[in-house]
Amino acid sequence: MNTPAKGRFITVEGTEGVGKSTNIAFIRQLLDAAGIPYIVSREPGGTPLAEEIRNTLVVPREESMCELTELLLVFAARAQHINQLILPALARGEWVLCDRFTDATFAYQGWGRGLSTDVIASLETMVQGVLRPDCTVLLDAPVDVGMARASERGDLDRFEQEKHDFFEKVRDGYLARVAAEPQRFKLIDASADLASVQRDIAAALKQQLAAYQVAANV
Numbered sequence: 001m002n003t004p005a006k007g008r009f010i011t012v013e014g015t016e017g018v019g020k021s022t023n024i025a026f027i028r029q030l031l032d033a034a035g036i037p038y039i040v041s042r043e044p045g046g047t048p049l050a051e052e053i054r055n056t057l058v059v060p061r062e063e064s065m066c067e068l069t070e071l072l073l074v075f076a077a078r079a080q081h082i083n084q085l086i087l088p089a090l091a092r093g094e095w096v097l098c099d100r101f102t103d104a105t106f107a108y109q110g111w112g113r114g115l116s117t118d119v120i121a122s123l124e125t126m127v128q129g130v131l132r133p134d135c136t137v138l139l140d141a142p143v144d145v146g147m148a149r150a151s152e153r154g155d156l157d158r159f160e161q162e163k164h165d166f167f168e169k170v171r172d173g174y175l176a177r178v179a180a181e182p183q184r185f186k187l188i189d190a191s192a193d194l195a196s197v198q199r200d201i202a203a204a205l206k207q208q209l210a211a212y213q214v215a216a217n218v
């Protein structure tokens with residue numbers, strides 16, 4: 001009997017306006033071409049309840065949100081998403097392609113807001129157990145480039161309304177994560193033209209896709 005190939009958990013990260021949506025669509029094409037079964041999701045969000053929490057997080061309001069409230073809401077949404085969607089998909093042998101995950105919490109709430117990364121790491125263990133992404137594509141671009149692209153999209157959400165300095169800290173946070181875990185991260189220069197960004201992504205994921213095809217005998 002054939003054992004189903006193991007599902008893999010791929011996340012895509014970056015500051016605002018680095019082209020996550022366009023490049024997630026491109027990664028979907030790579031997965032389709034390789035014959036890999038997968039689901040696509042996003043954080044915060046991914047289930048109806050987690051999307052409600054997302055809405056609470058991103059919609060600007062008069063009352064300012066405490067940093068700790070923000071952190072706990074992010075992890076509340078994540079607990080729901082992991083248990084309702086991510087773990088069942090991986091158990092079925094499907095890949096999960098997720099637009100942001102806990103690296104965003106370290107970058108935004110840790111480096112951006114200045115919350116303790118030890119506290120974030122404790123919540124990570126509490127909420128995720130041993131679940132960690134197998135591979136993370138970090139789309140990296142200078143903050144000005146991303147902010148200009150994000151502002152073209154019109155109404156800014158609560159995070160997008162933050163100032164330049166906040167996003168510099170977030171970017172530094174992401175790059176520190178890459179330095180700490182160079183094996184897991186695929187660092188992509190997202191300020192380059194789209195064709196070369198996508199060439200770099202395809203090269204970065206080649207090994208993962210080939211390993212699946214060997215395991216699944218595709």
Ligand code: TMP
Pocket residue numbers: 016043044058074099100101102103104105106108109159160
């Ligand atoms: P989006 O830009 O991918 O639509 O995500 C919405 C916002 O949520 C984005 O500005 C980053 C923020 N965010 C956090 O602050 N912490 C997190 O853990 C995640 C997943 C997202």
